[in-house]
Amino acid sequence: MSAAPIIELRGISTRFGTQFIHRDIDMRVEAGQVLGLVGGSGSGKTTLLRQMLGLLRPTAGSIRLFGLDPGEADLLIRQTLRRRLGVLFQHGALFSALSVFDNIAFPLRELRCLDEDWIRRLVDLKLDMVELTAEHGRLMPAELSGGMVKRVALARALALEPELLLLDEPTAGLDPERSQNFVNLVGVLQQALDLTVVMVTHDLHTLTSLATHIAVLADQRLVACGPRQEVMAVDHPFIRGFFAAKAGKLL
Amino acid sequence: MIDVPRLQIESGRVVLTGQWTLAAIMPELSDLQQRLAAADGAKAWDLSAVSRLDSAAAVLLWRAWQQAWPDELNISAVQRLVLERVASQPATSPQLPVRRHHLVAALGSLLLRALGNLRGMIVLLGQLLLDLAHLLRHPADMPWRELSATIYKSGAQALPVTALVGFLIGVTIAYLSALQLRSLGADLFIVNILGISIIRELGPVLVAVLVAGRSGSAMTAQIGVMRLTEEIDALATMGVSRSLRVVLPKILGLTVAMPLIVLWTSAIALLGGMVAAMLQLDLSLLYFVDNLPRAVPVANLYIGLGKGVVFGFVIALIACHFGLRVKPDSESLSANTTRAVVTAITAVILVDAVFAILTRHIGVPSL
Structure with a gap:
């Protein structure tokens, strides 16, 4: 594939009223990556996902999908862009x-x-x-x-x-076995169809079995973004808490 | 950016190059289909130069091969897998048995559905009576807030629109009757015509149609969405009776509010008629007001208000019944809201006819 990143966020800031959700977020997703987007409740993970889809406009900054702006391009370009990505909403939205x-x-x-x-x-x-x-x-x-x-x-x-698949809480509301099956399914399809995947999730298990890369949102900023092992080793109160709490629960 | 999918026939071999994906083949679809048709029957296919093959393109190829592997196929292992997936699908999926619509069966199911609705409404009515009995014994459980909310929403907020419609109808009837009456020299009878028709008949029916469209649909939709979002179940788990807290205040509220709106609309419609009579027949407002009690016995007002009470009850009962029948999908919500409004208006006209027959000797002025 081309060397350009599939998704590129530059200087994204989002404000609802007077409250900042994101400040100055930069992120790149390359072809073939499976990126897990994690963060506490209310840290704006889903908002960021919706911005990538062009459903919401950030207050400042630019978003590029396949090198195109999902919000600004004219209707035909936007349509072709939307056809290159698939979205799984949290509640299915069938x-x-x-x-x-x-x-x-x-x-x-x-x-x-x-x-x-x-x-x-x-x-x-x-x-x-x-x-x-x-x-x-x-x-x-x-x-x-x-x-x-x-x-x-x-x-x-x-x-x-699609070449790009966006998943919002793919395993929320499923029992552990089904959730495992679903994760395996997504993994197999990702391999077979050569997909780039961005997923928002809370589930450590989903994260460790699928994600090659992790991006962590905390305190309105992107505190870490990179290969999974590197991010898990980052010394940040939220990341330590997130993985420690989940690891403790797994035992 | 995207390698354009190409197809060439080179000395008996069909060579495919470029990216064979849905996005890439779509712009060139008719051209590619022609070329594939031209290559029909070719024994040797070379797909080794295809950079990407997705299942949409695989289906296109598989159909071009008439659902059989070509004798000689040069393809990468990954792309062979994609084609094998397509090949493993059955050529046709089992057809759904088409439901035949039989006239008798259709009529029967219609009747059964109507009976089912009637039964549902009777059950709701019975539940309402039980709730009322419960309230008599435990007056503290009376849902006053919900009741006043219903009266405000379907009563007070309906005043402007009913006034506007009532005024215009009054003007229209007065003008049309004035034309006829003047040719007979019976100008003064405009008071009788307007008074009886509006107070006894038009006021209540007009309001009922407006309220059925306005508040009836709102009630069905509200209860329906509360069911979709499991709010009704949440109420039940808190030990709050859904019929007592959701259905009863709506039915009682509309029963109370309707006669008041009827009174208001009739008054405004009469005002419109009076204004029109003044302009068209030079009948003074004072004369109209003086003669109204003489021309229209007061029993007509009671009949009008009585209709208001019954219509309000019927509309709210039907709206709540259909609201409780909403299933958790958007189609069912719209279908039940439509049914609620149509059934409510039909029922109101039906009840009105019954009223007309039962009260045929009451309130008609003897000349």
Whole structure:
């Protein structure tokens, strides 16, 4: 792939009212990395993710996805940009009026150039990738369990063959076994599809089994960002607390 | 930035180069499909120069090969995996059995649904009576705050819009009747026509339609969303009865507020009629007010207010019933809100007809 970073944040500051969420954040995500974004509750992890998606504008600073600005480019460029990334929202955000099949087919149909047989094969393929069967395609989102909602949402996020996958709390609300399965699934797909992944998570287990890189948000700043082992060794009160508390709990 | 996907036929071999991904093939789709069709039947395919192959492109190729591996295929191991995934899928997925709609069955299910709704409303009514009995024994449990909130939201805040609509309807009726009455020389009967029609019939029905659209839909949507977000369940776990705290104040509140809005709207509609009569027939306001009690027996006012009470009760009952039937998806919310408004307006017209028949001997002035 090209040498340019997939995501580049420069000098991001965010303010809600008078309260600063982020101050002067710089970050780069290179192709093939799996970056885990961690931080305490209310540290603005999800806000940062939404800014990468172009759903929110930062108060100051610039964001580049594949070298393009997700907020400023004109509609056509923005569309092509959005098609190169897939998003898994925390609660799945499946369209409740559409069946599982139609949910996954939706972004494909929106392209308006694929025929139904092609779409049907692709949807079956995605369902197969997330270890669901074609029969599941007929169910409505309301009939799915929490783990299945995540899988279907992942299949939908992968529908357009994205190069970049953004995950918001991918394992929140899943029991340990399902969460492990889901993490394995994301890992296998990341390898197979050569994805770049950015995920927001609280779960140390998800982090250690998936992430190659970690970025830590604390005190409105990015206190560490780099390969996992290096970040875990950084001497910062939050990082020590985060990993120590979680490690203690695991025992 | 993206290597353009290319396809060349070189001495019997089909050579693919570039990036074969959904994003890359989309702009060139018709051209590529033509070229693939032209290469149909070729035995040897060389994909070794393809930099990236995703499943969308793999499906395109697999279909071009008519779902069979070509005799000679030069491809990297990773990309072979992608194609194998596609190849392992069944060519057609089992078709859903198409539900045939039978007229009798459709009518039957419609009837069953209507009966189900009726039953639901009777259950709700019974629950309401039980709650009222409970309140009689424990007056401290009365949800006063919720009650006053309902009266304020569906009563006080509805005053401007009902006044506007009432005034315009009064003006319209007065103008239309004035044209007819003047040709008969019966100008003075405008008081009878306006008085009876507005106080007895138009006022209550007009308000009911407006309130069904305004407050009825709001109640259904509110209860529906409270169900979606599990707020109703949260109430139940705190030992608070959902019917006592959510449903009862809405029904009681609207029952109290409706006759008041009816009174207000009828008054404003009469005012509109009076103004129009003054302009069109030169009938003084004083004459109109003096003659109103003579032309319209006071029983009509009671009938109008009584209708207001019943309509308010019916609208709120139907709105709450459909609100409690909302399932956790957005489609169900919109369907139930629509049903609540349509059913409420239909029920109001139905009840109005019953009123007309039952009160046909009451309040009609004898000439």
